[in-house]
Amino acid sequence: EAQVTQNPRYLITVTGKKLTVTCSQNMNHEYMSWYRQDPGLGLRQIYYSMNVEVTDKGDVPEGYKVSRKEKRNFPLILESPSPNQTSLYFCASSSGGAKNIQYFGAGTRLSVL
């Protein structure tokens, strides 16, 4: 079954404690993205990757890091989380090209205390 898997689904942490949210896709997609969803602000892109070792900033990259060492994985790293990073996070992947359908993971709800 084609899917995007992200973990964990829920996470409560404290300010400054490094965390990683994992994302994996089994569709051999080149493009992967991370979004955060906040009420009234829609889906805002944090980082995206066009292929292995190719990443670029989205609209709200501050406080986040990503890596793309393998095609299937695209982890999101918060080196020193702060309360303003409390949000719902989605990973997505797509094949790109003419029809760029993005497939989303189930989401990670993060609370930073």
Added chain:
Amino acid sequence: GENVEQHPSTLSVQEGDSAVIKCTYSDSASNYFPWYKQELGKRPQLIIDIRSNVGEKKDQRIAVTLNKTAKHFSLHITETQPEDSAVYFCAASSPGNTGKLIFGQGTTLQVKP
């Protein structure tokens, strides 16, 4: 940078009525416009999309129209049903083969029985 504006932010209709959600985009080079539906507690999922060489596309009760000159596109849902209640996001592709989508802020649609 590129921007997508979506209106209204909330929409309430009676079951059986039609619903229309409108989006405008800023970059005339955008060529792909998907619509996603996000049910409560779930991930966004593609419901319909349109490319810039097409003016209208229909799939059962939903349709999307695109006006390239005015740089706006709309989602039309006819004969609404309670299960249409969700948050709807429009998006526009970022120019170039980046795989990037710019999302609107979302519209919360409530269909009253």
